[in-house]
Amino acid sequence: MEIDIQKKVLEANETQADKNRSFFKEQNVFVLNMMSSPGSGKTQLLCKSLNKLMPNVRVGVIVGDICTRNDADRLEITGAKAIQINTDQFGGDCHLSANLILASAKELGCFDLDLVIVENIGNLVCPAEFDIGEDVKAVVLSVTEGEDKPLKYPLMFRVADVAILNKIDLLPYLDFDAKLVVDNMQQVHPHLPVFELSAKTGEGLEPWLEWLKIKVFEKTGK
Numbered sequence: 001m002e003i004d005i006q007k008k009v010l011e012a013n014e015t016q017a018d019k020n021r022s023f024f025k026e027q028n029v030f031v032l033n034m035m036s037s038p039g040s041g042k043t044q045l046l047c048k049s050l051n052k053l054m055p056n057v058r059v060g061v062i063v064g065d066i067c068t069r070n071d072a073d074r075l076e077i078t079g080a081k082a083i084q085i086n087t088d089q090f091g092g093d094c095h096l097s098a099n100l101i102l103a104s105a106k107e108l109g110c111f112d113l114d115l116v117i118v119e120n121i122g123n124l125v126c127p128a129e130f131d132i133g134e135d136v137k138a139v140v141l142s143v144t145e146g147e148d149k150p151l152k153y154p155l156m157f158r159v160a161d162v163a164i165l166n167k168i169d170l171l172p173y174l175d176f177d178a179k180l181v182v183d184n185m186q187q188v189h190p191h192l193p194v195f196e197l198s199a200k201t202g203e204g205l206e207p208w209l210e211w212l213k214i215k216v217f218e219k220t221g222k
């Protein structure tokens with residue numbers, strides 16, 4: 001019974017995600033879904049990225065959290081419009097579903113944008129199961145989380161199109177093996193592109209932004 005309901009929820013989400021994809025195509029906007037566990041540095045990375053991308057790339061953000069609009073407030077300092085979704089009113093969902101994304105994308109006004117970035121709710125499990133009609137899924141893992149996480153949460157790394165290893169400025173203070181974590185990511189997802197960077201210092205940011213800009217151009221021609 002429980003499995004049946006879960007299957008129906010995922011199927012309904014899939015149908016809505018296809019509608020979102022058509023909407024985003026019609027609006028000629030590229031959509032990036034950024035996922036990670038809480039605290040790996042998604043908002044920090046987005047703030048740094050937005051400062052470099054705008055105004056050449058016109059970016060809007062949709063950000064999900066169970067409560068607060070802290071992240072939307074942080075992101076809006078960059079000048080980007082940010083829509084905050086809080087899921088406590090929907091039972092505290094641990095992921096953003098496709099229907100919530102479409103409503104927020106319409107509020108954002110995609111027509112004037114080249115890129116919509118969705119900062120998903122901090123969780124390495126559920127967001128991986130819910131397609132939102134995005135073009136690219138990115139997973140962020142920080143160096144304080146342990147090298148074994150790609151092996152423990154393989155679905156997230158399997159569905160990701162790109163991975164970011166964040167907080168490399170902390171490597172001198174930790175017993176963390178960056179080569180091992182990249183090997184573990186690529187064990188569950190062969191040839192997964194991985195960008196090692198620090199969203200705090202900005203080290204390693206450029207290759208990630210170049211990769212993203214090429215993806216946006218390939219879809220939108222902008």
Ligand SMILES: Nc1nc2c(ncn2[C@@H]2O[C@H](COP(=O)(O)OP(=O)(O)O)[C@@H](O)[C@H]2O)c(=O)[nH]1
Pocket residue numbers: 036037038039040041042043044045122166167168169170197198199200201
């Ligand atoms: N040292 C260091 N701290 C970082 C870096 N990126 C984020 N942080 C810090 O990590 C904490 C969580 O970051 P946040 O962006 O809120 O993570 P989120 O929950 O994934 O959105 C904050 O205190 C950030 O200042 C980084 O590259 N290096």
Ligand SMILES: [Mg+2]
Pocket residue numbers: 042043044071119
């Ligand atoms: Mg955040």
